[in-house]
Amino acid sequence: MSSDYIIKVEKVSKTFPGVKALNEVDFELKAGEVLALCGENGAGKSTLMKTIAGVHDPDPGSGCIQFLGKEACFENPLEARKAGIVLVFQELSLVPELSVAENIFLGSLPRTKFKTIDWKSMNEETAELLEELECNFKPTDLAGDLSIAQQQMVEIARSLPFKPKVVILDEPTSSLTEREKEVLFKNIRRLKEKDVAIVYITHKMDEVFEITDRITVLRDGQRTGSLKTSDATINDITKLMIGRELEDFFHKSKAEPGKEILRVENLTQKGEFQKISFSIRSGEVLGVYGLVGAGRSEMAESIFGVRKLDEGKIFIEEKEVEIKNSKQAVKLGIGFVPENRKEQGLVLKMSCQSNLSLAKLPWMHQKGFIDRTTDINTFNEYKEKLLISTPGPNQPVVNLSGGNQQKIVIGKWMCMDPKVLILDEPTRGIDVGAKAEIHKLIAKMAEAGLAVLVISSEMPEIIGVSNRIITMKDGCITAEFQESEISEQGLIDAITLDPKAESA
Ligand SMILES: Nc1ncnc2c1ncn2[C@@H]1O[C@H](COP(=O)(O)OP(=O)(O)OP(=O)(O)O)[C@@H](O)[C@H]1O
Ligand SMILES: [Mg+2]
Incomplete structure (x- = not known):
């Protein structure tokens, strides 16, 4: 048999x-x-x-x-x-x-x-x-x-x-x-x-x-x-x-956009991306849609200071800033959930709890000590918010399932309370239920006043969470869509446009 x-x-x-x-x-x-x-x-x-x-x-x-x-x-x-x-x-x-x-x-x-x-x-x-x-x-x-x-x-x-x-x-x-x-x-x-x-x-x-x-x-x-x-x-x-049906897959920020939080002008790194300009206001989720390889992650990395710019300016709350490394970016209130959690987002051997507090550490150090009770409270709060499934706060992250590791990375930045949060493929490897939870959280964070930049190659996700979308191809912005103008066909057309023909 x-x-x-x-x-x-x-x-x-x-x-x-x-x-x-x-x-x-x-x-x-x-x-x-x-x-x-x-x-x-x-x-x-x-x-x-x-x-x-x-x-x-x-x-x-x-x-x-x-x-x-x-x-x-x-x-x-x-x-x-x-x-x-x-x-x-x-x-x-x-x-x-x-x-x-x-x-x-x-x-x-x-x-x-x-x-x-x-x-x-x-x-x-x-x-x-x-x-x-x-x-x-x-x-x-x-x-x-x-x-x-x-x-x-x-x-x-x-x-x-x-x-x-x-x-x-x-x-x-x-x-x-x-x-x-x-x-x-x-x-x-x-x-x-x-x-x-x-x-x-x-x-x-x-x-x-x-x-x-x-x-x-x-x-x-x-x-x-x-x-x-x-x-x-x-x-x-x-x-x-x-074990149940999912009623609601997506959640969008319903906040009225407030003051400008992040503006970038002419960001250029030769061979990767050129002349990228956009701004995001408080309460807004800006989606960046494009295929893998369009230069989206590279552009995001440059805002977070892990990639050198050849040209371009970055403004936080209308003040020009210089971001040479990620430490400066964090200080200015920029959070970044990277695409590759293993290399950039997590210290795998450390516990869930410690990983969650990593982004907070600079502030804790300013006060002169690491506060373990805050640590555990933070952990419990985010475990609940993000439905992180782990036996306990001291479990090394390496033992968590892939999706739960990604939730820890997101939680890590959320609890830092940033002004700008950049999420690069935030739900890669995340199951449908938790995906909906993360989308809800993104909307909630924007509604609480954050400016959020979401990069995604998944069309339903980008349409579902964004208040505005820019599309990228070959390192250039090819189009911008206000919420009322967003359509699947429009996005498909925009990521297949030839940026050079467009600007000519
Ligand atoms: N080496 C390990 N030590 C301790 N716990 C582990 C280990 N590997 C997996 N687990 C736990 O076993 C459970 C199942 O994990 P598993 O990685 O098989 O999930 P999965 O279905 O592959 O999830 P995902 O879609 O997130 O990849 C989880 O609770 C996880 O934390
Ligand atoms: Mg798995």
């Missing part, structure tokens, strides 16, 4: 200190199918996949995992990989100091007959893999110099030489451009034709319907249902995920 299934999991549990991440979960996967694995942040999706792929051991005596009809228990992911199960992690795990080729062959570097590393064949084989995935970078490039999207492609390329039977992709497109996503989907279809089974973890419903055949939903470490994708609706999935 079980031979129908390439993987069959029965009643497996996994307990971490203080959390039952998996609670007698069942799960099946058939050869040649693309299975969506859905569920709220912290539902246990990554844990289930890591348990299958040898990263975690299930709780002793708690059920069984079968692979190809036989009980499977892999010591580590490499063993699983050799057997044919490849897991591409949610959080990227490349070594930034090594080249793309070295990262791909890490652990099995090819040797020449003199036992030295065979750079030539390593680079040649890597070039072939990169070509297969239509990557636009070289085997010799350093992993640390690649964009997140490119690093993600390296993670995927790295799995191909193992001729896998099962490929597990944990939120693979969270930072890919539209074109890169298409390439990935092409590769998924190609693998599927070879009868490879694919588990596709995502919070993006449009992708579930585009690429998957079946959907399995987890909630609180248990399976709540499995559906055929062609029979399912978003509502069906949401209900299985959160």
Whole structure:
């Protein structure tokens, strides 16, 4: 019977200190199918996949995992990989100091007959893999110099030489451009034709319907249902995920815009973005819409002082300011929720509580001490506001689910009480329920007087939260939409405009 299934999991549990991440979960996967694995942040999706792929051991005596009809228990992911199960992690795990080729062959570097590393064949084989995935970078490039999207492609390329039977992709497109996503989907279809089974973890419903055949939903470490994708609706999935229907997906600031808080004029960094001018008033949410690679994040980083400007002026409350680094930006009241939480937003080994207070520290130090009671109060307040699911304030952030880590980054800046808050892809990797909560918070913060800049590649999100939208392409602003003028088609047209033709 079980031979129908390439993987069959029965009643497996996994307990971490203080959390039952998996609670007698069942799960099946058939050869040649693309299975969506859905569920709220912290539902246990990554844990289930890591348990299958040898990263975690299930709780002793708690059920069984079968692979190809036989009980499977892999010591580590490499063993699983050799057997044919490849897991591409949610959080990227490349070594930034090594080249793309070295990262791909890490652990099995090819040797020449003199036992030295065979750079030539390593680079040649890597070039072939990169070509297969239509990557636009070289085997010799350093992993640390690649964009997140490119690093993600390296993670995927790295799995191909193992001729896998099962490929597990944990939120693979969270930072890919539209074109890169298409390439990935092409590769998924190609693998599927070879009868490879694919588990596709995502919070993006449009992708579930585009690429998957079946959907399995987890909630609180248990399976709540499995559906055929062609029979399912978003509502069906949401209900299985959160146990109720979502009435309201988006929330917009209803505040009357007040005085100007942030103005930028002619921001330019050569090769990245040019002549960016806009202003945001108190109570306003300005959306920046564009495709990945349009220069939006780079522009935002320059306002936060982590990127040098070649030209341009920044004004806070109509006073020109100089921002040479992020410390100065924070002092001026600018908060920044970056796109890549792992590198820029969190100290992973520190506790949730400490991470939340990080942005506040400069002020606490001014008073001369760190106040731990405020810390814990702050933590409790934001845990509740953002529905952060963690066993306790002292839990290291690294142990939180991806979405909950993102909530901590947002909370960290919210509790600093900034004048301007810049959010770069704020709900990347966040489940539908928590997404709605974050949108509500963005609106609330604006209504409390903040000027908010939201960068997003998700059209429904940008339309849902913004009072005004500017679009960017190739580093230039291509259009601006007042609230009453915003339309999907208008935005699509604006991000495909040629900025040079426009300004000519
Ligand atoms: N190494 C760990 N140590 C302690 N707790 C952990 C660890 N890994 C996961 N957890 C906890 O187990 C639960 C399930 O987490 P998991 O990462 O599997 O969620 P997820 O469904 O993948 O969520 P997301 O959509 O946010 O990625 C969470 O409560 C998380 O905090
Ligand atoms: Mg996860």
